[in-house]
Amino acid sequence: SQQGEEDPQALSIQEGENATMNCSYKTSINNLQWYRQNSGRGLVHLILIRSNEREKHSGRLRVTLDTSKKSSSLLITASRAADTASYFCATDEAGKSTFGDGTTLTVKP
Amino acid sequence: ETGVTQSPTHLIKTRGQQVTLRCSSQSGHNTVSWYQQALGQGPQFIFQYYREEENGRGNFPPRFSGLQFPNYSSELNVNALELDDSALYLCASSLGTVRGQETQYFGPGTRLLVL
Numbered sequence: 313s314q315q316g317e318e319d320p321q322a323l324s325i326q327e328g329e330n331a332t333m334n335c336s337y338k339t340s341i342n343n344l345q346w347y348r349q350n351s352g353r354g355l356v357h358l359i360l361i362r363s364n365e366r367e368k369h370s371g372r373l374r375v376t377l378d379t380s381k382k383s384s385s386l387l388i389t390a391s392r393a394a395d396t397a398s399y400f401c402a403t404d405e406a407g408k409s410t411f412g413d414g415t416t417l418t419v420k421p
Numbered sequence: 422e423t424g425v426t427q428s429p430t431h432l433i434k435t436r437g438q439q440v441t442l443r444c445s446s447q448s449g450h451n452t453v454s455w456y457q458q459a460l461g462q463g464p465q466f467i468f469q470y471y472r473e474e475e476n477g478r479g480n481f482p483p484r485f486s487g488l489q490f491p492n493y494s495s496e497l498n499v500n501a502l503e504l505d506d507s508a509l510y511l512c513a514s515s516l517g518t519v520r521g522q523e524t525q526y527f528g529p530g531t532r533l534l535v536l
Contacts, residue, residue: 345524354425354511355464355527400463402525408477409454409513409525411463 318401318412326420331388333415335401336381342404344377346386348397349414355400358386391419424448425514425528433534434502442497442531446514452476453495454525455487456511464511470495471517507535 319334335344343362347355359375361368361384368375374387388395398414424447434440446453452471456464466479470489484500493514499506509532513525 347527352509352530352532354529355513357524357526360524402464408466408469408479409456410466411456413461413463 318399318415320415321413322416322418324418324420325391327391327393329391329419331391331395331417331419333386333399333417335384335386335412337384337401337403337410338382339403339405341379344384345402345404345409346373346375346384347400347402347411349400350397358399388417391417393419393421395419425512425526427510427512427528427531429531430529431532431534433536435536436502436504438502438535439498439500440502440533442499442510442512442533444495444497444512444514444528446493446495446512447526450514450516450526451493452515452517453489453493454513454515455495455497456513457481457506458509458511458530460508467497476517502535504535507533509533 317336345360346358349355359370361375361377372389377384396419398416400411400414402409402411426445428443454469455467458464467481468478469476473489486498489495509530511527511530513527515525516523
């Protein structure tokens with residue numbers, strides 16, 4: 313079974329709006345990473361957040377981690393059409409990375 | 422561009438054949454992980470190599486095997502191909518440390534079709 317599960321499965325918003333995606337996981341982790349994938353291509357790393365961190369920012373991206381609830385969220389502010397992609401969270405534990413099935417984000421111009 | 426390359430980009434095989442996929446890791450990285458991604462799903466962890474030793478394995482049968490070379494490049498071998506092996510195969514390189522794995526950088530993938 314998947315360790316990380318993203319919610320929602322699909323999200324459609326207008327350009328300029330904010331997009332929030334959530335990730336839940338089941339076991340203890342060393343870190344959690346968020347990735348973006350454009351239509352069947354390789355994954356692009358967005359942010360790594362360690363288990364002792366609660367929040368991280370990178371440009372228009374904000375990631376939070378709540379280890380007590382075993383959950384993380386990715387917020388994309390002021391979305392653009394180019395943000396249209398699938399977004400995955402991945403947890404890293406003991407040399408193994410586990411991905412969810414992703415959130416497909418569509419940003420309409 | 423991540424500096425991680427994979428070859429070939431596309432491959433068509435028939436059921437029962439064997440395939441070898443290759444990955445060149447980013448300079449300075451000592452860890453390579455392989456993933457299988459079926460259409461519409463997230464990547465599934467196959468295994469990881471750290472300094473030429475297998476360092477973790479997902480729920481894949483033994484016909485999936487791998488190697489990591491002294492220059493930290495890697496191969497994924499799949500024997501006795503099945504139709505369900507059709508997928509995008511991704512490799513990712515990273516710098517492994519005593520704290521665990523740092524950021525993974527993915528290659529563009531090899532798309533395998535088994536007929």
